[in-house]
Amino acid sequence: VQLEQSGAEVKKPGESLKISCKASGYMFIGNWIAWVRQKPGKGLEWMGIIYPGDSDTRYSPSFEGQVTMSVDKSINTAYLEWSSLKASDSAVYYCAHRGAALDVWGQGTRVTVSS
Amino acid sequence: DIVLMQSPGTLSLSPGERATLSCRASQNVDSDWLAWYQQKPGQPPRLLIFGASRRATGLPSRFSGSGSGTDFTLTINKLEPDDFAMYYCLQYGDSAWTFGQGTQVEVK
Numbered sequence: 481v482q483l484e485q486s487g488a489e490v491k492k493p494g495e496s497l498k499i500s501c502k503a504s505g506y507m508f509i510g511n512w513i514a515w516v517r518q519k520p521g522k523g524l525e526w527m528g529i530i531y532p533g534d535s536d537t538r539y540s541p542s543f544e545g546q547v548t549m550s551v552d553k554s555i556n557t558a559y560l561e562w563s564s565l566k567a568s569d570s571a572v573y574y575c576a577h578r579g580a581a582l583d584v585w586g587q588g589t590r591v592t593v594s595s
Numbered sequence: 596d597i598v599l600m601q602s603p604g605t606l607s608l609s610p611g612e613r614a615t616l617s618c619r620a621s622q623n624v625d626s627d628w629l630a631w632y633q634q635k636p637g638q639p640p641r642l643l644i645f646g647a648s649r650r651a652t653g654l655p656s657r658f659s660g661s662g663s664g665t666d667f668t669l670t671i672n673k674l675e676p677d678d679f680a681m682y683y684c685l686q687y688g689d690s691a692w693t694f695g696q697g698t699q700v701e702v703k
Contacts (some may be wrong), residue, residue, distance in 0.1 A: 514692070516640075524640065524683055526692040540691050541596065574639050580683075581687055583631035583651065585639035 481505045483513075483575050490592045491565050498561040499522035499589045501575030508556040509533040512578035514551060515560050519571045520586075529578060530558060567591045597622050599695035607703040611693050614671040616698045618684035623664050625688030631660055631669045632683045638682065644669060674700070 486500040501513065515527040528539035532551040539549070548561045558575055570593045576582035597609055598621040616689040618629065627647035632640035642651045644660035647667055657672040671678055679702050 515612075516694075523697045524685075524694040526685070526694060529692070538690060576639075580626075580649070580651065581642060581645040581685060582632075582640075583642045583645070585641075588639055 481577050481579070481584040483494060483577060483584060484571075485586040485589045488590040488592070490594070491587060492595055493565060493567055493593055495565050496561070496563050497565055497591065498559050498589070499573060501558045501560075501586050503556045503558070503577070506577070508551075509553055513558040514533075514576045514578055514582055515547075515558075516574045517543075517571045517585070518574065518584075527560075527573075532558065542577075565591075567593050567595075569593050597624065597689045597690045597693050599684055599686055599693055599694035601682075601698045603683060603698060604696075605699045605701060607701050608674055609703045610674050610676055612674050614669075614674055614678070614700050616669040616671075616682055618662075618667040618669070620665040620667075620686060622689075624667075624686045625657075627663050628686060628688035629660075629662070629667050630685045630687065632685065633678075634681045634683065635692050643682075665693075676702075 482504045484502045512529045514529040517525045527543045528550040530537045531561045550559045572588040574588045575586040577584040600619045602617045629647045631644040634640045648660045659670045661668050682698045
C-alpha cells in the first residue's frame with residue numbers, strides 16, 4: 481500500500497485549491513481514505529473519511545462545510561478541496577489508508593495561504 | 596465528539612528507561628478502537644498499536660498497548676534513541692474520530 485500526495489502549494493486568501501492523494505498497491509475502492517490536518521507546531525486533527533467505492537463521506541463537525549472530499553476511481557486518487565482558502569488553512573495535510581486504524585500515510589502536502 | 600486527553604504532556608527520560616503514556620477518553624471507546632502513533636519532525640505519523648493492544652507489523656516488542664473503555668496506556672520498555680518523539684492516540688470507534696493532543700517523549 482502506498483499513498484503519494486501532490487506537492488506543496490502557496491495560495492492567496494480567497495483562492496481555491498484541490499490537493500490529491502494517489503493510491504497504489506491495493507484495491508482502491510475497497511478501503512476508506514482519511515484526511516488529517518496538522519498546523520505548524522501543533523497536533524493531528526481528523527478531518528474526515530471517504531469510501532472510494534461509493535463516495536460515502538463522513539466529515540468531522542469541525543470541517544463540515546469547510547472542505548470537500550472526493551475521489552476519482554478511474555485513477556485511484558482521492559482529493560481534498562477548498563473553494564475559498566483562509567490564512568488559517570495553512571497546514572500540512574495528510575491522507576491515510578484505513579486498514580488497521582490508519583495504517584499507511586501519505587508524505588503530506590504543505591499548504592501555505594498568505595497574502 | 597469523544598475527547599482524548601493524553602498525559603503527561605512531556606515525558607523526560609533517559610535511554611534504557613520505561614515510558615508510560617496515558618490516553619483517557621471522555622466516553623467509552625467502542626470495541627477498543629484505539630490506536631497509537633509515533634511522529635518525528637517532518638515525517639507523517641507511524642502506526643504503532645491498533646485495537647488498543649495489537650502491534651503493527653514489524654513493531655518491536657518493547658512497545659505495548661493496554662487498556663479498555665476509557666483508559667488506555669502505551670508502554671515503551673527500555674527506551675532506545677530512536678524512540679524519542681511525539682506520540683498520539685486516536686479513537687476510531689465513534690462516527691467522528693479524534694486524536695489526543697500528544698505526549699512528547701524527550702531525552703532527559
